[in-house]
Amino acid sequence: MATMQSVLSLILGGGRGARLYPLTKLRSKPAVPVAGKYRLIDIPISNCINSGLSRIYVLTQFLSVSLHRHIANTYKFDMFGREFVEILAAQQTNETKKPDEWWYQGTADAVRQNKRQIVDDSCEHVLILAGDQLYRMDFRQMLKTHIDSGADATVAALPVARDAVEGLGILKMNDAGRITGFVEKPRTEAELSPFFTPSEWIESRAIPCNGRNYLASMGIYMFRKQALLDMLEQFPLVTDFGKEIFPRDYNTRPLHVHLFDGYWEDLGTIKSYHDSSLALASNNPPFNFYSPEGVIYTRMRFLPAARIEGATLEESLVSDGCVVGRNTKIVKSLLGVRARIGSNVRLDETVMIGADRFEDDADLAKNRLLNRPDFNVGDNSIIKRAILDKDCRVGKGVKILNRANVRDVDTELYSIHDGIVVIPRGVIIPDGTEI
Numbered sequence: 001m002a003t004m005q006s007v008l009s010l011i012l013g014g015g016r017g018a019r020l021y022p023l024t025k026l027r028s029k030p031a032v033p034v035a036g037k038y039r040l041i042d043i044p045i046s047n048c049i050n051s052g053l054s055r056i057y058v059l060t061q062f063l064s065v066s067l068h069r070h071i072a073n074t075y076k077f078d079m080f081g082r083e084f085v086e087i088l089a090a091q092q093t094n095e096t097k098k099p100d101e102w103w104y105q106g107t108a109d110a111v112r113q114n115k116r117q118i119v120d121d122s123c124e125h126v127l128i129l130a131g132d133q134l135y136r137m138d139f140r141q142m143l144k145t146h147i148d149s150g151a152d153a154t155v156a157a158l159p160v161a162r163d164a165v166e167g168l169g170i171l172k173m174n175d176a177g178r179i180t181g182f183v184e185k186p187r188t189e190a191e192l193s194p195f196f197t198p199s200e201w202i203e204s205r206a207i208p209c210n211g212r213n214y215l216a217s218m219g220i221y222m223f224r225k226q227a228l229l230d231m232l233e234q235f236p237l238v239t240d241f242g243k244e245i246f247p248r249d250y251n252t253r254p255l256h257v258h259l260f261d262g263y264w265e266d267l268g269t270i271k272s273y274h275d276s277s278l279a280l281a282s283n284n285p286p287f288n289f290y291s292p293e294g295v296i297y298t299r300m301r302f303l304p305a306a307r308i309e310g311a312t313l314e315e316s317l318v319s320d321g322c323v324v325g326r327n328t329k330i331v332k333s334l335l336g337v338r339a340r341i342g343s344n345v346r347l348d349e350t351v352m353i354g355a356d357r358f359e360d361d362a363d364l365a366k367n368r369l370l371n372r373p374d375f376n377v378g379d380n381s382i383i384k385r386a387i388l389d390k391d392c393r394v395g396k397g398v399k400i401l402n403r404a405n406v407r408d409v410d411t412e413l414y415s416i417h418d419g420i421v422v423i424p425r426g427v428i429i430p431d432g433t434e435i
Contacts, residue, residue, distance in 0.1 A: 004052035008123035013060035030131035036319035054083035061090035106239030152227035159212035395431035
């Protein structure tokens with residue numbers, strides 16, 4: 001029986017993250033802060049550690065400096081053990097012929113360009129994860145499914161309802177759980193209808209169906225080592241697992257499914273990021289960071305407790321180091337580390353990522369000299385349905401309300417996506433501005 005020590009984990013750092021712009025203007029997707037004090041990369045790394053997986057590579061290429069720094073400062077194992085969390089940055093090698101080949105072209109291409117680490121490792125199996133998803137999974141159960149089925153590759157799948165299939169890869173299986181069909185982002189009923197999974201099949205795996213008759217790939221894969229290497233090198237070479245390798249190989253190789261029934265969210269868009277963040281602050285959050293099982297790890301910052309000077313808070317999360325002024329009301333919002341909010345402020349359905357540092361007296365004096373607001377929200381401001389990125393400065397009497405119901409726009413001061421106003425990192429919003 002294979003043990004977790006036989007598994008090597010690869011976490012894919014993602015591409016440009018265009019759908020999360022401007023949160024990805026100055027950072028990679030896995031480095032985007034989440035839940036006030038964490039970063040997205042903390043989720044897959046923590047799931048690995050909690051599952052007994054402690055040999056982890058993170059594959060990165062775009063705007064990865066802050067991600068590298070976070071990993072280096074957070075995940076340090078015993079120097080005498082074999083455990084590690086290491087960065088594999090995109091690089092030019094002797095095999096690359098043209099400049100555009102230096103960069104990862106897709107999920108499979110990223111793994112192929114780092115196959116030397118797989119070949120040289122003593123692992124028997126390789127776990128491949130995305131770096132921008134919010135979930136809690138015990139990969140020991142997935143490895144058991146993988147071994148018991150004798151699969152070359154196992155795909156984690158989540159039952160979803162008909163109205164949730166858009167933008168997902170949908171799977172079809174036989175009675176034994178072997179994958180017999182793939183459809184990527186189905187748009188028509190004709191494409192989707194063959195992939196309806198009977199309720200009896202799902203419930204026979206001890207998972208209630210509840211109208212969720214389609215199985216969506218979660219972008220979480222377990223491979224037998226040699227099978228992975230063979231699939232990556234099969235000609236013609238392709239670049240993506242979900243779009244190309246699995247649809248190509250399911251007829252000739254045993255590819256199986258591992259059913260998962262829990263919270264899972266791909267935080268790939270501004271709307272999904274905003275909605276999921278607010279859900280974490282609700283009375284019954286769908287994902288519980290307070291769970292004693294499956295702890296989510298992150299960097300220790302040694303910050304002081306938050307200080308509330310006389311405010312009202314409802315269904316909100318307040319992180320370490322925050323200061324909230326008098327007569328301020330915060331409703332269904334999330335405050336990241338070191339966030340500072342003035343007096344008589346109203347925050348509603350707003351995600352504040354916070355600040356990288358505290359301002360001292362010299363900083364405040366310099367702000368007066370430069371006629372710029374202090375971190376982060378000034379007195380008498382009203383902000384609704386917005387995301388304020390790190391180190392932004394919103395002046396006094398500012399109104400961020402999107403009264404015109406603009407759906408999508410990008411300007412120097414702000415962006416609006418799906419009606420959500422995003423203030424980019426470090427941007428200054430002058431006193432009295434209305435957005």
